[in-house]
Amino acid sequence: MATNAVHATTRIIHLAQAISESVAKINEVLSIQGLPTPSFDEDFPANILPTEALDARDAVLDATAELHDLLLGPLHLVKMHAGSNNSVCMQAIARYGIANIVPPGGQSSFKEIGKQSGLGEQMVRRLLRHAMTMRIFCEPEPGVVAHTQASRMLASPQMRAWMTIGTGEMWPAATKLLDALEKWPGSQEPNETAFSLSQNTTQSIYEVVGSSPERGARFAQAMEIWATRPDYAPSHVVEGYVWESIPSSNPGGRIHLVDVGGAQGHVACALAKRYPSLEIVVQDMDKVIEGAELALPEDLARQKRIRFMAHDLFAPQTVAADAFFFRWILHNWADKYCVAILRAHVPALRPGARLIIMDTCMPEPGEDSLGTVPVWVERDLRAEDLNMATIFNARERTLGEWKALFAQADAGFKLEGVTKPKGSALTIMEVVWEP
Structure with a gap:
């Protein structure tokens, strides 16, 4: 002792x-x-x-x-x-727009917030004093509420959308995860999830969100938050891989790159600005890329090195390119669907073509090839892994699981290089096609 x-x-x-x-x-x-x-x-x-x-x-x-x-x-x-009450005050702040009731650089009373939100002074005081223990809002004098850095951030439309989805849809879905596992043991289907149970639907989250313009806009707005995080910054894409090292099969040395699931092309723009030899096709759903070409920076629009193309992830790839880039795409899908996505690109691959995959790489006990992961980061990753199970029937993968996935898709996929840029949440994996 x-x-x-x-x-x-x-x-x-x-x-x-x-x-x-x-x-x-x-x-x-x-x-x-x-x-x-x-x-x-x-x-x-x-x-x-x-x-x-x-x-x-x-x-x-x-x-x-x-x-x-x-x-x-x-x-x-x-x-x-184990406490669930943290999400209650967060949900109230998002649902009733409380962060917008308190003026930037100013103050508001519990009474006024209670009146504007409809929650009443007593309940607002109880909810916000709980939030204050987490550094969200502060009480500079009794009965008066002012912003902290965190609560001021929650006043932005993007953060309110993110918090609304997190507390209004993701949290209820998380409570159904074990029920979903019991109802559909071993399922990899995106419509057999805790999210589907919580919504009382047979649809996947893609179908649910896609069927409602309001929800679709809110999800798109919430996802903008990730672009503001330094560990997801496009600079990690630009500087984390030697893009000009990709062997070109084109006259003049132009490197043809397809950004699969590249949305409105913000990463493609960053790459094109840094590497003049790149010509990029950005592929995504037709609704996602709508108006994207008109939003290109003037210099890139003039050079015509970026174009957009509607494409289904699971349809056979029709664009021949030197490399295909998947940034944070495959972690949304279960193994069987990732295999289908990878196999769909085989018809377009020439020997030596690259798949550049930038995605989460989970730590394993005793595995230090990518460096030691801080405990606070691993805690966040483990939570995100369960979130992927809850919402998509997907998962975050270790390096060993990524290797197994590539081998399952086709023996011609050879993992040649793995690197994690300093400060990046995502790992870059270079897969070479050698049939």
Whole structure:
């Protein structure tokens, strides 16, 4: 018992030292670059930490979380993670637009918010004081509500859409996951999911969202949030792979690239600006690419190196290209559908053609080929993996599972290279077609 007590004491001291050293490193980087230290103030810019501080940030987040959990004790730890009430105040903030009731840089009373939302002063006070424990809103004086950095962010249309979907659709669906697993054991079908059960429908989320212009617009708006996250920035695509190294089969050395599921082409534009040798076809559903060419930057529109094409993921690929790019596409689908998508591209592949797949790569115990994943990042990844099961009957994959998927699709798919750009949430996998 004494040995365990000494070990625990040593551990908390070790964690405290790690926190102190890493915070000093962050402060040094910020000081050298003339940047302010992080703050909860509503006007503080988001994503302030530069790349040079990310390793130290990860060390601080992991160490503080472990120290917090050690000192909390098992009962409070389980209670904290098992609580569902966090989503209640979030749902109220999104549903009633509470973040928009409080003026930027100003204040509003619980009474006024209760009146405008229709929830009443007492319930608003209870909901928002709970949110305040999570640094969402603050109470600078009794009865008065002001913004924090987080609550100010929730006032944007994109964040409100994201939070509305998360608390209004994803949360209820999560409560049905075990029911779906029991009802459809081993299913890979996108319409046999917890989401389908929660919506009392036989349709998949694609069909449900596609049948409602209002819901479709809300989902599209919510997905814009991911483009603002630094770990999903197009810069990781541009700088994380040597695109000019793709062997060209075209006169003049032009590299023909197909961006499969490339939406309105924001990543294609970033690539085209950086690499003049690229000619890109962006493929997606006809409704998604509608008006995309008109929205191209003037210089790219003039060069005519980007064009758009309606295409079904599962239909045989009709465009011959040097490489096909799949960014964050396959994780939405179960293995059988990923295999179908990959096989659909075989007719268009010449020997040596590339599939460049940029997607989530889950960590495995003892696997460090992509570097150690911080605990706080792995926690988020594990939650997202369950979310994919809940909504799509899909999953996030380890590197070993990606390799197995390529082999299942066709023996001609050879995984040649794997890299994870610094600061990126997604891993780049280069697959060469060698029939």
